[in-house]
Amino acid sequence: MSDGPHVTLEDVARSAEVSLATASRALNGTTRVRDDLRERVLAAAARLAYTPNAHAQALAGASRRTVGVVCHDISDPYFAGIIRGVMRVADRNGLVVMLAATFADPDKELACVSALRAQRASAIVLTGSAFEDRSWERAMAAELEPYRRGGGRVAVVTRHRSLRADTVAPDNRGGARAMAEAMHRLGHRRFAVVTGPGDLTTVADRVTGFREGLAGAGVELSERDFFAGSSDRDGGYAAANALIEAKHRATCVLTTSDVMALGAITALREAGRTVPDDVSVTGFDDIPLVRDLAPPLTTVALPLERLGEEAMQLALDGTTSARGRTRRLSAEVLLRDSTVKPRRRRRR
Amino acid sequence: MSDGPHVTLEDVARSAEVSLATASRALNGTTRVRDDLRERVLAAAARLAYTPNAHAQALAGASRRTVGVVCHDISDPYFAGIIRGVMRVADRNGLVVMLAATFADPDKELACVSALRAQRASAIVLTGSAFEDRSWERAMAAELEPYRRGGGRVAVVTRHRSLRADTVAPDNRGGARAMAEAMHRLGHRRFAVVTGPGDLTTVADRVTGFREGLAGAGVELSERDFFAGSSDRDGGYAAANALIEAKHRATCVLTTSDVMALGAITALREAGRTVPDDVSVTGFDDIPLVRDLAPPLTTVALPLERLGEEAMQLALDGTTSARGRTRRLSAEVLLRDSTVKPRRRRRR
DNA sequence: CTGTTAGCGCTTTCAA
DNA sequence: TTGAAAGCGCTAACAG
Numbered sequence: 230m231s232d233g234p235h236v237t238l239e240d241v242a243r244s245a246e247v248s249l250a251t252a253s254r255a256l257n258g259t260t261r262v263r264d265d266l267r268e269r270v271l272a273a274a275a276r277l278a279y280t281p282n283a284h285a286q287a288l289a290g291a292s293r294r295t296v297g298v299v300c301h302d303i304s305d306p307y308f309a310g311i312i313r314g315v316m317r318v319a320d321r322n323g324l325v326v327m328l329a330a331t332f333a334d335p336d337k338e339l340a341c342v343s344a345l346r347a348q349r350a351s352a353i354v355l356t357g358s359a360f361e362d363r364s365w366e367r368a369m370a371a372e373l374e375p376y377r378r379g380g381g382r383v384a385v386v387t388r389h390r391s392l393r394a395d396t397v398a399p400d401n402r403g404g405a406r407a408m409a410e411a412m413h414r415l416g417h418r419r420f421a422v423v424t425g426p427g428d429l430t431t432v433a434d435r436v437t438g439f440r441e442g443l444a445g446a447g448v449e450l451s452e453r454d455f456f457a458g459s460s461d462r463d464g465g466y467a468a469a470n471a472l473i474e475a476k477h478r479a480t481c482v483l484t485t486s487d488v489m490a491l492g493a494i495t496a497l498r499e500a501g502r503t504v505p506d507d508v509s510v511t512g513f514d515d516i517p518l519v520r521d522l523a524p525p526l527t528t529v530a531l532p533l534e535r536l537g538e539e540a541m542q543l544a545l546d547g548t549t550s551a552r553g554r555t556r557r558l559s560a561e562v563l564l565r566d567s568t569v570k571p572r573r574r575r576r577r
Numbered sequence: 578m579s580d581g582p583h584v585t586l587e588d589v590a591r592s593a594e595v596s597l598a599t600a601s602r603a604l605n606g607t608t609r610v611r612d613d614l615r616e617r618v619l620a621a622a623a624r625l626a627y628t629p630n631a632h633a634q635a636l637a638g639a640s641r642r643t644v645g646v647v648c649h650d651i652s653d654p655y656f657a658g659i660i661r662g663v664m665r666v667a668d669r670n671g672l673v674v675m676l677a678a679t680f681a682d683p684d685k686e687l688a689c690v691s692a693l694r695a696q697r698a699s700a701i702v703l704t705g706s707a708f709e710d711r712s713w714e715r716a717m718a719a720e721l722e723p724y725r726r727g728g729g730r731v732a733v734v735t736r737h738r739s740l741r742a743d744t745v746a747p748d749n750r751g752g753a754r755a756m757a758e759a760m761h762r763l764g765h766r767r768f769a770v771v772t773g774p775g776d777l778t779t780v781a782d783r784v785t786g787f788r789e790g791l792a793g794a795g796v797e798l799s800e801r802d803f804f805a806g807s808s809d810r811d812g813g814y815a816a817a818n819a820l821i822e823a824k825h826r827a828t829c830v831l832t833t834s835d836v837m838a839l840g841a842i843t844a845l846r847e848a849g850r851t852v853p854d855d856v857s858v859t860g861f862d863d864i865p866l867v868r869d870l871a872p873p874l875t876t877v878a879l880p881l882e883r884l885g886e887e888a889m890q891l892a893l894d895g896t897t898s899a900r901g902r903t904r905r906l907s908a909e910v911l912l913r914d915s916t917v918k919p920r921r922r923r924r925r
Numbered sequence: 926c927t928g929t930t931a932g933c934g935c936t937t938t939c940a941a
Numbered sequence: 942t943t944g945a946a947a948g949c950g951c952t953a954a955c956a957g
Contacts, residue, residue, distance in 0.1 A: 235727045237950055248928045253952060263926065278723035283695040284635040285950035288933045295675075295696075303664065304657045304865070313652045316678050325692050327643075328676040330664050344673050347631040348643075375626040379583045462865060491869045498871065517652070517810060521839045523846065523871045585934055596944045601936060611942065633934035636949045 236277045245273040256281070287349060296324050296352040296541070297345030301333040305461065305488060306516035307533065311356050311386060314537025322545060324351075333426070333460065335360045342372045352382035352544035356537070358431035359389040366391055384544035386536050388430045395543040396555045397536050401431055404529035404560025405438025405483075406445075408511055411562050412481050413446040416570045417509065420450065421479035423468040423493050425460035425486060432460070435485045435513060454479070458489065465489030469496035480508060480571035487512035487519050487528055494522075494567070509568035524566035531560055584625045593621040604629070635697060644672050644700040644889070645693030649681040653809065653836060654864035655881065659704050659734060662885025670893060672699070681774070681808065683708045690720045700730035700892035704885070706779035707737040714739055732892035734884050736778045743891040744903045745884050749779055752877035752908025753786025753831075754793075756859055759910050760829045761794040764918045765857065768798065769827035771816040771841050773808035773834060780808070783833045783861060802827070806837065813837030817844035828856060828919035835860035835867050835876055842870075842915070857916035872914035879908050 242252035247266055255262045255270035262270075273279075287293055298315050300308040312328065319326045327348060329341035338357065345353050353376070359366065370392060373383055383394040387401070412420070422439055425432040440450055456472045458464030465484060472482070473496065482497075484490040490512035494504050504510050505524060512519055515530035539556050590600035595614055603610045603618035610618075621627075635641060646663050648656040660676065667674045675696060677689035686705065693701050701724070707714065718740060721731055731742040735749070760768070770787055773780040788798055804820045806812030813832060820830070821844065830845075832838040838860035842852050852858050853872060860867055863878035887904050 235950090236723065238952095239950075249951080250929075250953085251927060254927085257952085259952085261926065266927085278719065280691060280694045280723070282636070282697060282950050283692075284632040284697060285933090286695075286952075287632040288630070288636055288935090288949090289951040289953080290933060291952060302661070303651065304654070304661045306652070306654070306657075309652045309657055313650070313678075316651065320678075325675060325677065325696070327673060329673065330661075330668075343628060344631075346628045347634075348673070349630060349632060371626065375584065375628070462869065491866060495869045518839060518866060521810065521843045583934090586936095587934075597935080598937080598944060598946095599942085602943090605936085607936085609942065614943085630934050633949090634936075636933090636951090637935040637937080638949060639936065 235282070236279045238279070238281065240277055241270060241273045241279050244277060245269040293349055293351035294324055295327060295348055295350045296354065296544070297327045297329065297341075297348065297350035298354045298356060299329045299331060299338065299341045299345070301331055301357045302461070303328065303330050306518070307486065307488065307514050308356055310516065310533030311537035311540075314534035314539075315354055315356075315541045316537075317534070318538050318541035318545070331357065333357065333429070335362065335365050339368055339372055342369070342376070346372070346376045346381070350381070352384065352541070352547075354537075354540045354544055355383070355385040355389070355394075356540070358387040358429045359392070361428045361430060361433060382544040382547040384540040384547075386540050388434065390430070393553050395540075395547060395553065397540045397543065397558065398555055399531045399536055399558045400560045401434035402438040402441070404531070404562065405435040405513070406442035407560070407562045408513075408529050409439045409442025409483065410446060411564065412483065412509065412511065412568065413443060413448065415509070415568060417481035418448060419479045419481070420448065420454060421472050421477045421482050422450065422455050423465055423472065423482055423484040423489055424455055424457050425464060425489060427457065429460070432485050439483050460486060460489065462488050462492040465492030466496045467492070469493035470500075473497070473500045473502075481568065482508060482510045484511060485513055487514045487516045487526060490519075490526060490528070505567050505569040506572070509571070511568055515563060520565070522567070527565045527568040528563050529560045530563045532558055583630070584627045586627070586629065588625055589618060589621045589627050592625060593617040641697055641699035642672055643675055643696055643698045644702070644892070645675045645677065645696065645698035646702045646704060647677045647679060647686065647689045647693070649679055649705045650809070651676065651678050654866070655834065655836065655862050656704055658864065658881030659885035659888075662882035662887075663702055663704075663889045664885075665882070666886050666889035666893070679705065681705065681777070683710065683713050687713075687716055687720055690717070690724070694720065694724045694729070698729070700732065700889070700895075702885075702888045702892055703731070703733040703737070703742075704888070706735040706777045707740070709776045709778060709781060730892040730895040732888040732895075734888050736782065738778070741901045743888075743895060743901065745888045745891065745906065746903055747879045747884060747906045748908045749782040750786040750789070752879070752910065753783040753861070754790035755908070755910045756861075756877050757787045757790025757831065758794060759912065760831065760857065760859065760916065761791060761796065763857070763916060765829035766796060767827045767829070768796065768802060769820050769825045769830050770798065770803050771813055771820065771830055771832040771837055772803055772805050773812060773837060775805065777808070780833050787831050808834060808837065810836050810840040813840030814844045815840070817841035818848075821845070821848045821850075829916065830856060830858045832859060833861055835862045835864045835874060838867075838874060838876070853915050853917040854920070857919070859916055863911060868913070870915070875913045875916040876911050877908045878911045880906055
């Protein structure tokens with residue numbers, strides 16, 4: 230956008246032979262304008278292919294029409310679902326959304342918020358979970374505080390301890406607990422957990438839930454039952470391979486996300502182990518495609534789009550007084566065919 | 578962003594006891610500033626948690642740091658992949674991306690471009706294919722032309738006839754043709770096509786490719802071999818159900834996208850037909866997860882992220898002179914296990 | 926109802 | 942080097 234003569238409101242006004250103010254009013258419909266004048270302005274604007282300069286509008290004090298969303302990875306169906314919800318609500322309110330992807334890099338997360346702040350986005354939705362790191366939390370709070378003082382709204386999806394922001398909290402821990410219990414009830418006694426990076430609150434909460442559910446049923450998980458990887462398909466694949474390598478005897482593999490489950494299942498299959506006959510596998514999130522798998526994946530369903538919708542909504546009707554509201558959404562265990570009652574171990 | 582006293586550069590300047598100009602220069606590093614003064618400015622900025630107002634910067638003529646991307650649906654892995662590529666390049670160049678989703682609504686597509694134009698995005702990447710509609714094309718051209726005159730860059734992914742924009746063109750037609758030929762070579766003679774909306778150029782090109790490939794092998798497709806649906810999983814599911822309903826005797830179902838194939842396979846499975854034993858199914862795009870399906874999906878692979886990267890790159894180093902460059906990317910047939918040589922028809 | 930005018934916050938000549 | 946001042950394009954008082 231270096232060169233080029235932009236058509237400005239002044240051009241329109243001149244062409245329509247009215248004042249700048251009238252042109253502005255005619256275009257925005259803020260105040261009544263004599264019909265013929267308005268017609269002239271509209272015609273001139275169309276003729277000149279005029280588009281208002283959003284920066285000038287923002288600077289001049291018009292209300293901000295931009296909201297920001299920051300996610301880890303847009304290719305992750307979990308985030309895609311949430312963002313879809315955010316966009317739906319934003320769209321309904323005539324807002325434009327700026328999307329930033331951080332690839333789960335804490336520093337980038339901070340940088341994105343700063344950029345959104347610079348854009349004077351009227352609201353920021355943080356969809357990635359927090360990093361369990363004191364100094365990061367402090368830095369994020371330091372970034373958000375002045376933003377909020379300037380009238381900016383902030384909403385987060387999932388737990389951000391000490392962030393004083395409106396929160397949409399899916400019941401990760403409860404969902405995980407319920408899943409663990411369900412698997413125990415099915416008859417499983419030997420478990421392995423394929424997990425994402427432990428410094429993400431979402432992952433930590435889910436793992437805690439698994440632990441609690443199993444412990445309640447009398448099964449203790451040891452460190453050797455955990456196999457961590459990145460929060461994506463390849464992370465699941467790698468973790469499952471580590472599990473196979475370690476000759477872990479689990480009859481049920483709990484994973485902290487559907488995407489990881491996907492990779493894990495492929496790894497198991499490649500190692501000659503059939504799901505669910507040889508080993509049951511559970512996912513988390515209920516991303517759209519897992520019901521199309523063969524076998525369909527047993528998982529903890531989260532209302533992804535709703536998470537996004539609620540977060541955006543919360544940010545939008547935020548009143549300065551009511552900070553730190555939390556909207557809890559429950560998680561539901563969906564038993565499908567990737568899990569079965571464990572059979573007696575086959576001879577090999 | 579209604580209320581709230583924003584910290585401005587003037588506050589920083591005052592606090593650092595320098596002039597506005599000096600503060601600006603110190604922060605941007607445009608010109609040399611005496612070291613101690615710069616220190617003071619930086620310190621003041623940090624102390625006040627100053628963030629420059631991007632709108633003011635943009636208005637004052639600083640270079641734009643925003644690019645726009647418009648897609649149909651962020652939850653579609655096809656678009657997610659492309660956008661990921663776009664974001665990678667944008668990020669590498671220190672640009673912020675504004676993402677708009679249109680849900681394949683032609684009007685919204687237009688509206689999004691207009692909004693991006695208002696934001697004075699330095700470049701716009703159109704990832705959805707064009708609509709095969711003269712008046713829409715005209716309207717889009719009318720929106721883009723003044724934008725371009727104002728120095729804006731435009732790049733599109735897939736064919737946009739008559740748009741004079743830099744284009745990244747995956748070989749949809751050639752890929753489809755190759756797939757059709759491959760399936761014929763495998764032994765299939767009776768085909769059905771599960772397709773998205775025919776008014777999308779991408780879909781049209783793929784269908785044309787299927788037709789050509791088959792015709793070249795002596796198989797003509799009739800209208801009764803086509804089953805259309807929306808470009809998503811549910812569209813594929815519905816189309817496949819229509820196919821089943823019609824008792825179509827295809828031994829091979831060609832689809833115009835992996836996502837649709839996903840739904841189609843589930844529909845077939847629910848109808849008691851096994852893939853690939855009873856019927857072979859092919860996809861298109863090679864979205865990340867299809868290799869994790871059981872059976873893995875035979876598909877036409879497109880380098881999704883690269884499409885996005887190239888488009889963004891093209892838009893970025895666009896010189897006003899070299900308009901309408903086209904970068905072709907080839908498509909590759911990936912034979913996996915969802916397709917096999919057709920067996921003699923089983924008795925029922 | 927319409928026009929005049931004062932900024933919004935920042936960058937950038939132009940002088941000093 | 943630094944500072945003063947002129948806008949960038951638009952909206953919103955404030956007068957007419």
